[in-house]
Amino acid sequence: MDELTNVYIQESREQLAEMEAGLLRLEQNPEDGDNIDAIFRAAHTIKGGSGVIECAFIEQFTHRVENILDALRNGEASVSGALATLLLECCDHMGRLIDVLAAQQPEPEAQLVEHGNALTRRLQVFLDQTAGTAAGSANLTVQEDEGTVESSGGGVVDTDAWHISIRFGPNVLRGGTDPLSFIRFLGSLGEIIGIETIADAIPSAEEMDPESCYLGFEIRLQTKSSKSDIERIFDFVREDCDLRILSPQSKVSDYVRLIQELPEDTLRLGEMLVRCGALTQTEIDQGLRDQKQTTEVSGEETPPPLGEILVGNKVVHPEIVEAAVTRQTQVVEKKAREAQLVRVHADKLDQLIDLIGELVIAGASANLLALKSRNGELVEATSVLSRLVESIRDSALQLRMVQIGDTFTRFNRVVRDVSKDLGKEIELAISGADTELDKSVVEKIGDPLMHLVRNSLDHGIEPVEQRLARGKPACGRVSLNAFHDSGSIVIQVSDDGGGLNREKIRAKAIERELIQPTDSLSDAEVINLIFEPGFSTVDQVSKLSGRGVGMDVVRRNIQALRGTVEVTSAEGQGTTFTIRLPLTLAIIDGFLVGVGKASYVIPLDAVVECIEHKNLAGDRNFLNLRGEALPFIRLRELFEVEGSPPARESIVVVQFGGQRAGIVVDQLMGEFQTVIKPLGRLFSNLRGISGSTILGSGEVALILDVAALVNIVTRSEEEHLLPNRNSASPQLAYTGNSTFVSSGR
Template sequence: MDAEKLDKLINLVGELVTAGAGTSLLADNLGDSALNESVSVLNSLLEAVRDAALELRMVAIGATFSRFQRVVRDIAHELDKEIELVINGAETELDKSVIEKIGDPLTHLVRNAIDHGIESPAIRVAAGKPEKGTITLNAYHDSGNIVIEVSDDGKGLDPEIIRAKAIEKQLLDENAVLSRDELLNLIFEPGFSTASQVSNLSGRGVGMDVVKRNISELRGRVEILSQIGQGSTMRIILPLTLAIIDGFIIGVADEQFVVPLDAVQECLELKKLPDNPVDAPYFNLRGQVLPLIYLRHCLGIEGRYPARQNVVVVQSGGTSAGLVVDCLLGEFQTVIKPLGKLFSEVGCISGSTILGNGSVALILDIHGLIDTMMGEEQLLLQ
């Protein structure tokens, strides 16, 4: 199917979703039960049309993975290394527009794994490893996201070597205190390279920063898992689609925001108990400590406090947190509108949408919010 025709269909479905939300709002205000029932049927059909239209844009990632067979073979031959490529999850589907934009970042990660990750046959044998190295491409769905992993069984990333190189290239102060994960993430800094000499494949310090930027533009993120001597895994986490998602609307003062429904676990009332005082940083959730994010403070929103507040329990990347909000406004099919460059540095906002009443609501980036919260906590502890 022609890509332009498909994009036009998705855009029209998006406008239908917005118009349907407006009709639902009017029907609720009128209070006519027959009209509400009719609108409910219409919205269920609209949701089915939306899902069917989005399925047309879904493409298996196997074709993208398969083209790396030749890349691995050619570069391994050039570097006198023996490497096998293993592909898992080739049937996993994701949005066609994401497939088109993920090719270059994946290529760089695979080349990096061959050049920096996998050791030469002699070194591998001396370390008690098989002479032939293995690079694995894996894809799977997780909580409304698609996860793509590029793994190798090479030497892994050494945080101390990364630290020394970052200090040498003046990317890091020698007195700076960083966690292991923060040191590993230095490889995404512009100009960073651990290569001892410049070659056709590496040493220029250009690449990993571009990989991170390209993935961020897709509203995704990169995580690094590495063990010295055992190998590394670059994990890319991307939204399943860039067009329409199911959202949950929350209100803070006079502002409304959308949380991706896949990230929402449950909603609770924030009770002012002795073990949960006003503006407490944590909440006692059935015996578990739940960090709280006060959106009013985090986003600088002014306005009267309500008689009671609510906690929306969200999860991202295995970390849970509670968003403290004024009111809960229910589910909503969200047509994602991209933000301009003015918002490119705002880590806790991933996009915007138009609500049924015509007003604009910002879509929250849950992972960005949790990262921001963790960063502020670390600053307070220092």
């Protein structure tokens, strides 16, 4: 596919999203003219582009949509729910047409064509309603009536050339046009066989404004072009000049009339016409005499003195409406930001990130070698290098950062459609739309978010009667929020609905044998059971959420992104799902630790502090850290590393989701930038490991999954406290406040 089409497709999809967003706003604010303008502009851009790339099927359909939008814009049609819905459907259809183009099919399939026709028919109904008013306003501007030159006898001038007589208005130069370039351009229509420059209008020196135009021209043009072709050249100055065109068949009397109508002295003008070859001296003398006679014979008033006949101003200048300055702050800001953008193919960016990954590794390797060499200058040089590499890495990753806003706004439509289907009244509130995260993450978060939002719409928000009975506003609210938190991005989906019913969840979990009736679980643990495989609390599966995809899939998808999801809920007040994701999947700052001969990397942003500890008690797995209990885990035990621990072990204190835990290792090896290589499928079930990396020395180091480790640690502590509990759900993420570990920093 050629580049132009590619650009068009991408742009059209963006415009379509704008259009859809605008249409959704339209229902809320039907009177918002700026918004209607923006919608129109989006459709117009799509149509305009389709013309450029010559895609007829998009152009035709979009043209019809544009028509109705134009009617809306001009106030000829009014906004109604039905129209908004129809336009949204048109939006969808346009999207599908763009898909057809993107798939490089020459034509949409018959079914799609028929759907388009059906939409067109419905559009026509709205257009018909507006037809009456539209006709009235179509003719606001009065076109210049082409002055017909009446023939008043006399012979035809013997010439095959057009005669063009033009007097430029004073403001022509100020409009950035040079009259001479128009005259020169005439030459491209044929041959200028005669030209006279009329400078009579130039006033005396004091009055002459050098930025005003005073010139006129009498031109003989031999051309096959039509009158309108000639006129078109002067289109841009038509309102500001006096243009007369005589066809090659014009009679002498036509010229006489011309001479009389023009402001210059008759004789002088006659002379000019002779000079430029329009007429012979005889013709003009004869013509002028005839003219005089007819007026005398008929006894009418003599023609007004030449020079007094003003140029008939036949053009009705339509009033120039000083349109109020439209301000569309939101769109403006967004567009202004987009203006700074360069479109880069995602593949190129990924390639760059890959290369930088290699660079980071190579840099780390050089660093290690330099340190070993004990060559001060070399160490110095490599440390400068690694600082630069670090900056490049950060900038490169920044390149892939995108705002989450676009992902969020897509849900406007979902909320609108679904709430209509369900007969509920629900609004979507978006905050933190400018929070940035890696493009690769954004691409994959859409589905889980969709599921959570639909869940809130379907199960979260209660029916209107129930809401009113509970003293809540009839209109439910679903919120999407995003923010950064210590190296992660947090995305929240909340609703002000009924909240989760703990007893129901508990009962269902027991029924599904996820837990035992005797298990004592905290409230937070109970509601997080909804993420367990095969869990559904709704008695009747609705068509929206009951697609056989449960919350377990949501959690799995998020975990695949090295993220977590948890839910909090207050019964009767609402539910909040909190997703926590790494900002990027590609590179992390790591903290290198060693156990036996193996090396492990702990993501640096999870590290709180390091403690050296002698003779760590073997049987207990928590210690007293400044008065607080810190549970810990021995990597040596977890990964069954051979050998015995050294006398002095180190504890890396890590924090995740408000909980701290210690990781016991043999030695601390310092900070280390690392590129994450995903683990092969074989290791995907490995607990506590999120990836691997290659050290500068060429050895492989495993990257620890701090979230999982913290869970393992805190859970094993809970098991101590709650010996009755059956650990049937080993992967459950417990991050509520139920553990005894203090969560404060």
